[in-house]
Amino acid sequence: MTLRAVVRGVGHHLPARVVPNSWFEDKIDTTDEWIVSRTGIERRHFAAEGETTSGMAASAAEKALKMAGIAATDVDALIVATSTADLTFPSAATMVQDRLGMTGGFAFDIQAVCAGFVFALAQANALIVSGQATRVVVIGAETFSRILDWEDRGTCVLFGDGAGAVVLEAEDGQGTNDDRGILATDLHSDGRHRDILYVDGGVSTQTTGLLRMQGKEVFRHAVEKLAQTAHTSLGKLGLTGDDVDWIVPHQANLRIIKSTAHKMGVGMDRVVVTVQDHGNTSAASIPLALSVGVERGQIKRGDLVVTEAIGGGLAWGSVVLRW
Structure with missing residues (x-):
């Protein structure tokens, strides 16, 4: 038997304020057409005054736990991937732990910018397969609107705020690619860039x-x-792009998403795309897209899913899992 980290629930939170591309037109030299043609982004959400990364993270986690049917008191570990925590310390994760009423276990943040959720998934998987945890909540949450230069048209139009969460639970598998749960991971970084x-x-x-x-x-x-x-993670399993049901990529730029899918030999009909509605939400983008993909009825039990992301550092990586 092989211990697997299986997804039991997903959830997401988006701020109420929706910001269309037209909002930028009287502030910087740009247009809706310019933004859409270069990025695929049509709108994004910005956090309200007083709305925090930890608050959005807790909301997403509550929804994921409800779907999983698991109480916060039964969670062993909680990981928040973020570059925009509320405070320098303590971690956003401990704030979420308190908000959820999770009185036991442990909580910590991971900072790998846009690749943060992939790194956090890999760490959660390691905790589960090593026997250190049975149930782990993994969250990506960001308020990037707080660190944008509103005079830089090349960056300020790209980003949005939000949070997404998954609940992982240990389950015995057969040690084959047909097992549910995380099957392979691949992580990298290169500080030269x-x-x-x-x-x-x-x-x-x-x-x-x-x-x-x-x-x-x-x-x-x-x-x-x-x-x-993505090829490396799949290669560890003896699989290729032909075996993939869904790519759930970091939602940074539609051109990047299309180019990556093409290199993997996967059609866009097998790619979950949310960038048009959310912009780049950094570490939140993959869990947001996973939750939306489930909500849309795209991702179903038994599907082979590949997630991949790259962020500042540079840091990048991928995870292959069976839903």
Whole structure:
């Protein structure tokens, strides 16, 4: 028998405020047509004053736990992937732990920017297969609207706020690719490329900082590395793109999503796309898309799902799981 980390529930939270592309037109030199043609983004959600990363994360987790039929008191571990935690410390995860009424277990944050949720899934899987936890809540949550430069048209139109969550539970499998749960993971980072996507401030420099990005360089690395990591994860299982039911990619840019799917040999009819409605929600984008994909009736029990993401660091990786 092989222990697997199986998805029991998903949920997401989006701020009430919807911001269409037209909102930017009288603020910077851009148009709805320019944004859509280059990114595929049509609208995004921005957090209201007082709305926090931990609050959205807790809301998404509550919905995921309800779908799973699992009480917060029965959760062993809680991981929040975020680059925009409420405070320098304590972690957003401990705040979510308190909000949920999870009085036992442990909670911690992971910071790998847009790749954060993939990294968090891999860590949750390791906790489960090693026997350190039976039930783990994994959340991606961000308020990127707090770190945007509203005069930089190349970045401020790209991002949105939101949260998504999954509940994982240990289940015995047969050790084959037909098992439900996480089947393979692949993680990478390369700090040599940190200057192409970063925030130009932080605690140790006593500055706040705003997001900075070299768009063309990020695009080039993204298409190459996302397809590569997905192939690596699938290769560990002796599988290819032909075996995949759904790709649920990081929702950064529709052109990146299409290019990656093409390199994997997967048609867009097998890709869950939400970027048009949410923009790039960084670590929240994959769990948001998973939850929406389930809500739409796209992702069903038994489907083979590949998630892949790349973010500042650079950090990138993928996870293959059977729903």
